[in-house]
Amino acid sequence: xxxxxxxxxxxxxxxxxxxxxxxxxxxxxxxxxxxxxxxxxxxxxxxxxxxxxxxxxxxxxxxxxxxxxxxxxxxxxxxxxxxxxxxxxxxxxxxxxxxxxxxxxxxxxxxxxxxxxxxxxxxxxxxxxxxxxxxxxxxxxxxxxxxxxxxxxxxxxxxxxxxxxxxxxxxxxxxxxxxxxxxxxxxxxxxxxxxxxxxxxxxxxxxxxxxxxxxxxxxxxxxxxxxxxxxxxxxxxxxxxxxxxxxxxxxxxxxxxxxxxxxxxxxxxxxxxxxxxxxxxxxxxxxxxxxxxxxxxxxxxxxxxxxxxxxxxxxxxxxxxxxxxxxxxxxxxxxxxxxxxxxxxxxxxxxxxxxxxxxxxxxxxxxxxxxxxxxxxxxxxxxxxxxxxxxxxxxxxxxxxxxxxxxxxxxxxxxxxxxxxxxxxxxxxxxxxxxxxxxxxxxxxxxxxxxxxxxxxxxxxxxxxxxxxxxxxxxxxxxxxxxxxxxxxxxxxxxxxxxxxxxxxxxxxxxxxxxxxxxxxxxxxxxxxxxxxxxxxxxxxxxxxxxxxxxxxxxxxxxxxxxxxxxxx
Numbered sequence: 332x333x334x335x336x337x338x339x340x341x342x343x344x345x346x347x348x349x350x351x352x353x354x355x356x357x358x359x360x361x362x363x364x365x366x367x368x369x370x371x372x373x374x375x376x377x378x379x380x381x382x383x384x385x386x387x388x389x390x391x392x393x394x395x396x397x398x399x400x401x402x403x404x405x406x407x408x409x410x411x412x413x414x415x416x417x418x419x420x421x422x423x424x425x426x427x428x429x430x431x432x433x434x435x436x437x438x439x440x441x442x443x444x445x446x447x448x449x450x451x452x453x454x455x456x457x458x459x460x461x462x463x464x465x466x467x468x469x470x471x472x473x474x475x476x477x478x479x480x481x482x483x484x485x486x487x488x489x490x491x492x493x494x495x496x497x498x499x500x501x502x503x504x505x506x507x508x509x510x511x512x513x514x515x516x517x518x519x520x521x522x523x524x525x526x527x528x529x530x531x532x533x534x535x536x537x538x539x540x541x542x543x544x545x546x547x548x549x550x551x552x553x554x555x556x557x558x559x560x561x562x563x564x565x566x567x568x569x570x571x572x573x574x575x576x577x578x579x580x581x582x583x584x585x586x587x588x589x590x591x592x593x594x595x596x597x598x599x600x601x602x603x604x605x606x607x608x609x610x611x612x613x614x615x616x617x618x619x620x621x622x623x624x625x626x627x628x629x630x631x632x633x634x635x636x637x638x639x640x641x642x643x644x645x646x647x648x649x650x651x652x653x654x655x656x657x658x659x660x661x662x663x664x665x666x667x668x669x670x671x672x673x674x675x676x677x678x679x680x681x682x683x684x685x686x687x688x689x690x691x692x693x694x695x696x697x698x699x700x701x702x703x704x705x706x707x708x709x710x711x712x713x714x715x716x717x718x719x720x721x722x723x724x725x726x727x728x729x730x731x732x733x734x735x736x737x738x739x740x741x742x743x744x745x746x747x748x749x750x751x752x753x754x755x756x757x758x759x760x761x762x763x764x765x766x767x768x769x770x771x772x773x774x775x776x777x778x779x780x781x782x783x784x785x786x787x788x789x790x791x792x793x794x795x796x797x798x799x800x801x802x803x804x805x806x807x808x809x810x811x812x813x814x815x816x817x818x819x820x821x822x823x824x825x826x827x828x829x830x831x832x833x834x835x836x837x838x839x840x841x842x843x844x845x846x847x848x849x850x851x852x853x854x855x856x857x858x859x860x861x862x863x864x865x866x867x868x869x870x871x872x873x874x875x876x877x878x879x880x881x882x883x884x885x886x887x888x889x890x891x892x893x894x895x896x897x898x899x900x
Contacts, residue, residue, distance in 0.1 A: 581617075625670075
């Protein structure tokens with residue numbers, strides 16, 4: 332292997348949310364056999380690594396991230412033999428497989444937690460974070476601290492059996508693990524080794540930033556809300572002790588699997604410079620980290636009182652976010668690139684337009700593919716799937732959405748809550764894949780666990796397979812171009828720079844190398860002019876039939892995107 336090019340640098344990844352991909356047994360839930368059946372399709376798309384969401388045994392309070400057994404497959408997804416077959420069948424097609432590794436918490440139905448509740452003196456009690464309650468002079472039991480979790484409720488829940496509070500920064504059914512306790516760490520290392528021995532090619536490490544907690548367990552000094560709690564990530568995000576855990580993980584697990592990739596999810600609380608502690612070539616224990624900086628640059632987050640017409644992409648900020656990560660990490664770390672994952676809205680609805688679905692979907696993949704890093708597509712992105720059109724709150728079958736709706740009902744009417752969830756809920760990314768115009772979008776013969784988007788008769792893969800101008804066919808061409816030399820070398824080894832960085836409508840950049848690229852993307856639903864100052868040698872990719880150009884000035888139509896080869900300055 333070329334030391335400068337580990338396999339994950341040349342890859343194009345594809346995330347699969349298994350519940351929603353393809354159902355083979357008619358129960359309305361996607362399964363591992365469904366992924367196996369679609370491997371040839373994925374191969375035809377041009378990707379060469381799949382990241383599969385959690386398929387561990389789970390009560391499914393949080394889509395499988397609440398794990399009941401790390402070493403077995405949940406029956407709704409199939410059997411463990413199906414997971415092994417999936418790995419082998421993917422490898423037979425030169426597709427590598429990354430799985431979600433959940434290290435921060437378990438389900439409250441995990442045998443460890445069941446034992447932890449029963450016996451305060453067992454080692455399993457030490458697997459979790461327990462604290463005695465505060466008690467007022469009147470005898471009222473209060474949580475140990477004023478910490479709020481990410482799902483909008485207190486990070487502490489009182490357990491009647493143990494007579495203590497346990498910490499959970501996500502759902503109350505997902506107690507946090509105590510990484511300060513060495514036997515717990517060793518148990519989790521054994522989980523990772525188990526799956527690597529079965530052939531898994533690496534891990535996307537869920538919520539990895541949160542393993543270390545503020546062990547003083549003191550109240551946050553941030554302002555509290557009306558419930559007396561506050562979300563303060565400094566209490567449980569990227570604390571120094573975390574990196575001791577991760578280096579130990581690398582030493583205990585990865586030294587025997589040098590080609591396995593590790594991608595940490597660090598969310599929105601880590602700067603590019605801080606990310607080098609996670610994934611820097613010289614000091615980082617991981618290979619890459621996912622951040623959320625480029626996922627919310629249209630004002631949708633926190634937009635409860637805005638109409639859909641008030642939501643617009645801040646193109647300048649979006650460009651600057653990509654570039655700040657590039658400038659801090661170039662030559663020091665490698666980046667994953669993505670528009671969304673299973674926790675974010677659909678990108679066509681977020682940064683594109685369903686009125687210009689075809690043009691905007693093509694523009695978005697073009698913009699992403701030729702930046703610095705390994706691109707990850709999300710299932711359904713390649714056919715232009717968009718946010719839900721649900722009309723009832725009960726259709727948002729998700730713990731975080733339901734928690735939000737319950738809390739927001741005290742200040743908003745139902746129509747406003749619906750509008751906000753249709754814009755921001757992670758349910759948007761989790762609706763069934765739209766394979767065809769058959770009932771339930773060809774995903775299942777049974778009513779799916781989440782309602783299919785109502786646009787599936789028009790927006791589906793079968794309609795696009797044989798249409799040379801479709802989003803799917805364009806994705807094939809764009810991915811093939813990115814994988815082809817000399818452009819692969821340009822992306823991996825070249826120098827990236829923005830063109831006209833303060834342009835409020837156009838995202839344009841050069842990638843300079845022996846052979847150089849110029850990518851120009853209009854992020855607007857209206858025409859805008861753009862002046863080309865480079866010497867153009869040819870057009871490599873374009874989502875309109877021809878250019879509209881006068882002299883050096885291009886007239887960019889709605890969501891128009893072009894990749895030029897340019898003369899290297």
